[in-house]
Amino acid sequence: MKTHDLVKEIIISEEQIQNRVAELATEIRNYYQSIEQPLVLIGILRGCLPFFSDFMMKLDMECAVEFMYVESYAGQTEAVIEPRIKFDLFGDIKGRDVVVVEDIIDSGKTLVKLVDHLKQKQPKSIKILTLLDKKSKRTAPIEADWFGFEVPDHFLVGYGLDYQEILRNLPFVAIADLDKIKALENKS
Numbered sequence: 001m002k003t004h005d006l007v008k009e010i011i012i013s014e015e016q017i018q019n020r021v022a023e024l025a026t027e028i029r030n031y032y033q034s035i036e037q038p039l040v041l042i043g044i045l046r047g048c049l050p051f052f053s054d055f056m057m058k059l060d061m062e063c064a065v066e067f068m069y070v071e072s073y074a075g076q077t078e079a080v081i082e083p084r085i086k087f088d089l090f091g092d093i094k095g096r097d098v099v100v101v102e103d104i105i106d107s108g109k110t111l112v113k114l115v116d117h118l119k120q121k122q123p124k125s126i127k128i129l130t131l132l133d134k135k136s137k138r139t140a141p142i143e144a145d146w147f148g149f150e151v152p153d154h155f156l157v158g159y160g161l162d163y164q165e166i167l168r169n170l171p172f173v174a175i176a177d178l179d180k181i182k183a184l185e186n187k188s
């Protein structure tokens, strides 16, 4: 899908994303140069999908992959519920170095919940990688260890981010057209 009627403005192009993902992969490989067991990447579904895949393919080191599904938005444009873990890891991460891979950090509530949950599994270390960071929206005491881009406080779509489960497969990150979304919502 090249673009969509609900896209108002592209703020990060496909090329910018791919270049930044390559930089992050190099930085993170260098950081974990001397670990003994393969790094565990934990993708937070569903938004992480394109970033997780592109990042993993550029990461030139051994890694294992795990996924979790945390529900925090319920398809709306604002977080309406407390984050809930709906789907947990399959594998054991005890004693392992793990990197949580997120699409975006907004309030930080999802991550606080996740990190508390993962700590109980006694990994050796937990770091956080996010493609996008809405730093101005943070209310919870948590920061990413690595982020791709700082983004303004708008409702964003594309490259994993959805509006009601669509638009995740746009290759760029864009500001959604909230006027059009509201008009659609008033119709239904």
Ligand code: IMP
Binding pocket: 047, 072, 073, 079, 083, 102, 103, 104, 105, 106, 107, 108, 109, 110, 111, 154, 155, 156, 157, 161, 162, 163
């Ligand atoms: P937080 O708990 O407020 O940090 O919310 C994080 C989660 O909300 C992310 O993992 C996304 O799934 C979702 N989210 C936050 N901002 C946006 C956005 O602008 N568009 C789509 N999803 C978003």
Ligand code: MG
Binding pocket: 044, 045, 046, 047, 048, 103, 104
């Ligand atoms: Mg998410």
